[in-house]
Amino acid sequence: MDGRQGGGREPRTPMRADARRSVDALVEGARAVFARDGVDAHVKAIALQAGVGVATLYRHFPRRSDLILAVLESDVDACVEAAHELAAAHPPMDALDLWLDRYCAFVLTKHGLAAALHSDAETFAGLGEQLLERLEPALDALLQATRAAGMTTDAASAMDLLRAVAHLCTPGPAHAAYTRRMIGLLLAGLRYGPLPRPRRTSP
Amino acid sequence: MDGRQGGGREPRTPMRADARRSVDALVEGARAVFARDGVDAHVKAIALQAGVGVATLYRHFPRRSDLILAVLESDVDACVEAAHELAAAHPPMDALDLWLDRYCAFVLTKHGLAAALHSDAETFAGLGEQLLERLEPALDALLQATRAAGMTTDAASAMDLLRAVAHLCTPGPAHAAYTRRMIGLLLAGLRYGPLPRPRRTSP
DNA sequence: CGACGAAATGGAATCGGATTCCACATAGCG
DNA sequence: CGCTATGTGGAATCCGATTCCATTTCGTCG
Numbered sequence: 001m002d003g004r005q006g007g008g009r010e011p012r013t014p015m016r017a018d019a020r021r022s023v024d025a026l027v028e029g030a031r032a033v034f035a036r037d038g039v040d041a042h043v044k045a046i047a048l049q050a051g052v053g054v055a056t057l058y059r060h061f062p063r064r065s066d067l068i069l070a071v072l073e074s075d076v077d078a079c080v081e082a083a084h085e086l087a088a089a090h091p092p093m094d095a096l097d098l099w100l101d102r103y104c105a106f107v108l109t110k111h112g113l114a115a116a117l118h119s120d121a122e123t124f125a126g127l128g129e130q131l132l133e134r135l136e137p138a139l140d141a142l143l144q145a146t147r148a149a150g151m152t153t154d155a156a157s158a159m160d161l162l163r164a165v166a167h168l169c170t171p172g173p174a175h176a177a178y179t180r181r182m183i184g185l186l187l188a189g190l191r192y193g194p195l196p197r198p199r200r201t202s203p
Numbered sequence: 204m205d206g207r208q209g210g211g212r213e214p215r216t217p218m219r220a221d222a223r224r225s226v227d228a229l230v231e232g233a234r235a236v237f238a239r240d241g242v243d244a245h246v247k248a249i250a251l252q253a254g255v256g257v258a259t260l261y262r263h264f265p266r267r268s269d270l271i272l273a274v275l276e277s278d279v280d281a282c283v284e285a286a287h288e289l290a291a292a293h294p295p296m297d298a299l300d301l302w303l304d305r306y307c308a309f310v311l312t313k314h315g316l317a318a319a320l321h322s323d324a325e326t327f328a329g330l331g332e333q334l335l336e337r338l339e340p341a342l343d344a345l346l347q348a349t350r351a352a353g354m355t356t357d358a359a360s361a362m363d364l365l366r367a368v369a370h371l372c373t374p375g376p377a378h379a380a381y382t383r384r385m386i387g388l389l390l391a392g393l394r395y396g397p398l399p400r401p402r403r404t405s406p
Numbered sequence: 407c408g409a410c411g412a413a414a415t416g417g418a419a420t421c422g423g424a425t426t427c428c429a430c431a432t433a434g435c436g
Numbered sequence: 437c438g439c440t441a442t443g444t445g446g447a448a449t450c451c452g453a454t455t456c457c458a459t460t461t462c463g464t465c466g
Contacts, residue, residue: 016462019414043453053416058454094401155388163378164385167370175366182367182389184397185358189388192395197387198297219433222443246424256445261425 023060023070025050031071039068039112068113069130076131079106083138092145096152099142100165100183103135107169108176132162153193161186226263228253234274242271242315271316272333279334282309286341295348299355302345303368303386306338310372311379335365356396364389 015023029050033041046067047054061067082102086095140158147154156164168182218226232253236244249270250257264270285305289298343361350357359367371385 016413018462022414047416054453055417055455055457056415059414064453090401093398097398097401156384160381160385163381164371164388168367178363178366181359181397182363184400185392186385186388187392188395188398189391191398192391194384194387195296195300195391195394198293198300219442221433225443250445257424258426258428258446259444262443 019060022050022052022056025052026057026060026067027070030067034068034071034113072110072113072131073134075106075110076134079103079135080138083142087142087145092142092149093151096142096146097187099139100161100187101180103139103162104165104169104179104183107166108179111169128166132159132166135162152190155194156190161190222263225253225255225259228255229260229263229270230273233270237271237274237316275313275316275334276337278309278313279337282306282338283341286345290345290348295345295352296354299345299349300390302342303364303390304383306342306365307368307372307382307386310369311382314372331369335362335369338365355393358397359393364393 026046029048030041030046033046033049037045043054043057043064047057050057057067061070079102083095083099086099086102089095090098136158139162143152143158143161146152164186165183168186169179229249232251233249236249236252240248246260246267247257250260253260260270264273282305286302289302289305292298293301339361342365346355346361346364349355367389368386371389372382
């Protein structure tokens, strides 16, 4: 990755004003086009929507995944903030549950992009990790609170849960109810701890 | 879908012998190439491996997903059989747990293909449903047994679980331990039932 | 304030691979 | 054995991603 504008906060070389304008337009355009056409939207459509040429797109986002990542980052930040607010406004277990709901809604909305996060191709390798790592401290704080209250076991880490929910959410918005039910089950498992595994008797 | 060779068992018009040979070669070739190059393998590579022309490939499998589906079907059948064997050899809860393990291993092995199952594109729409529907009665039998023994609630159906595990497995073989842990949690949730949801206090 | 060099830009050119087309081959049948 | 519908290979076509480069614009420094 270039690291100049996608993930990094502090560009070493101050970016030229027109370049910053292009990047912003591109991210906004990509958000709109991804929402309309899905994650496999044509590169040209994004450039058109942003009002720039394709070369400009490629200059700033050499790989498609860079663009996806950029689009997702602002949503992630909103999720992090929601965690703090919920923690302040609710008892630990409720805050945890409600935040998972919030996170789930985020992944559901962006499910097309989220699917790309764990595509098998190298194109997307490690793309999602960066997002999850940003989310991790927020969820970890919620979890620490429920653990301190004796409401959950440590059978799964914050990262574990983040991944699990992200995966559970991939089927798409039509299955929102299903997803929420599965997350509820997962949470109950976390509450009571895993079952003892059976001993294998035959191979 | 064509329905002549992919999913259907009984072709209405008896297929010509050379055509059947092509189909078999294609499926075997695709299995090999997918395993080597991943689900995005070049169409040409598959045709080459099968020793046929690309037109032949397209004639029998107009869409890529048809080929993927064909490759997966035999593995699914093995899973169904395993369910029956485990049910006969173990107590209900153990059989369920062990079978989920088996199913998880299957999805993990074919995770590249499994990822395609819930891709957002229409290309793959409904592709996985067919497989899950074949698996569903097998798991349902296992679940009925655990329910009869009072070991699980009906908080999730067989189909629910099938989907959940399939999704949980998508990260890939490297995360096998993680996946198994999450499934354990899910199972514990199923054992004890979901937690009551908190009432929403602020929007 | 007004050049000048580096960075950025747009659109045309290129490239790669999926999909389609069609003239030829062969199985299955009388 | 010959006839017809079905199946086949590979060449032709099409489509979109990626790269290239002549031109424009920014930001700075004299």
